[in-house]
Amino acid sequence: MKALSIQNLKKTYKNGFQALKGVDLEVECGDFFALLGPNGAGKSTMIGIISSLVTKSSGVVNIFGHDLDKDNGRAKSCIGLVPQEVNFNQFETVKNVVLNQAGYYGIPRKLAQVQAEYCLRQMDLWDKRDSVSRRLSGGMKRRLMIARAMVHKPRLLILDEPTAGVDIEIRRSMWQMMQDVNREGTTIILTTHYLEEAESLCRNIAIINNGEIVEKSGMSALLNRI
Numbered sequence: 139m140k141a142l143s144i145q146n147l148k149k150t151y152k153n154g155f156q157a158l159k160g161v162d163l164e165v166e167c168g169d170f171f172a173l174l175g176p177n178g179a180g181k182s183t184m185i186g187i188i189s190s191l192v193t194k195s196s197g198v199v200n201i202f203g204h205d206l207d208k209d210n211g212r213a214k215s216c217i218g219l220v221p222q223e224v225n226f227n228q229f230e231t232v233k234n235v236v237l238n239q240a241g242y243y244g245i246p247r248k249l250a251q252v253q254a255e256y257c258l259r260q261m262d263l264w265d266k267r268d269s270v271s272r273r274l275s276g277g278m279k280r281r282l283m284i285a286r287a288m289v290h291k292p293r294l295l296i297l298d299e300p301t302a303g304v305d306i307e308i309r310r311s312m313w314q315m316m317q318d319v320n321r322e323g324t325t326i327i328l329t330t331h332y333l334e335e336a337e338s339l340c341r342n343i344a345i346i347n348n349g350e351i352v353e354k355s356g357m358s359a360l361l362n363r364i
């Protein structure tokens with residue numbers, strides 16, 4: 139079984155633009171996987187489809203063996219999504235941002251408390267739990283996005299440019315945290331503009347351009363070639 143298996147995935151938006159032209163992709167369980175490509179390549183479209191936020195036009199998507207169409211509830215509960223833009227309620231406290239997400243997943247209150255603490259500690263935000271989230275630094279807000287995405291223990295964490303705009307020191311500390319999450323068994327798919335980020339974190343990589351996968355490789359094999 140694969141963490142993610144995609145066959146002949148196509149997406150044409152309502153205006154007629156074909157954003158995905160038949161994508162095939164497999165991600166192994168436990169992998170730390172990079173999805174790279176220039177702006178407009180189709181990364182967000184793909185991530186949107188995998189997370190059930192965007193409807194696909196055709197093709198098959200399986201998440202840990204759950205078909206996105208036939209078994210949507212199970213497929214969805216396997217996924218934790220960290221979108222690019224900060225989209226939590228910034229008037230909530232840090233802890234409540236995570237607890238509200240737990241509520242959304244129907245996690246019982248007591249378990250939610252335990253999970254929220256675990257995820258906030260993992261992202262080094264536990265000391266900030268009672269702060270209003272609006273007051274967090276940019277890097278902390280990004281880490282809160284990750285903590286929130288993990289509260290239901292997703293088996294696949296999708297990080298869309300998780301360190302965009304964060305300075306290098308904070309970025310490095312975030313790499314450490316993401317690696318810890320991966321080491322605990324969570325499969326991670328990451329999109330990034332920082333090549334060195336993909337290089338230091340990811341074992342496998344796919345490059346997408348113009349709605350097509352143009353390269354699939356192990357990271358070390360790719361680095362040896364260029």
Ligand code: ADP
Nearest residue numbers: 149150151152153154155186191192193194195
């Ligand atoms: P779907 O085919 O999944 O229903 P739509 O074609 O209805 O998607 O578009 C969804 C939303 O994306 C619309 O609200 C639209 O305004 C917005 N949108 C349109 N064009 C673009 C674009 N080039 N990039 C990003 N978003 C866009």
Ligand code: ADP
Nearest residue numbers: 151153155157176177178179180181182183184
């Ligand atoms: P990336 O994440 O790699 O930058 P996207 O998946 O956001 O790429 O976009 C791929 C292409 O699809 C772009 O040309 C974008 O303008 C277009 N696109 C994205 N969303 C929509 C939409 N809702 N309607 C029409 N075109 C869209």
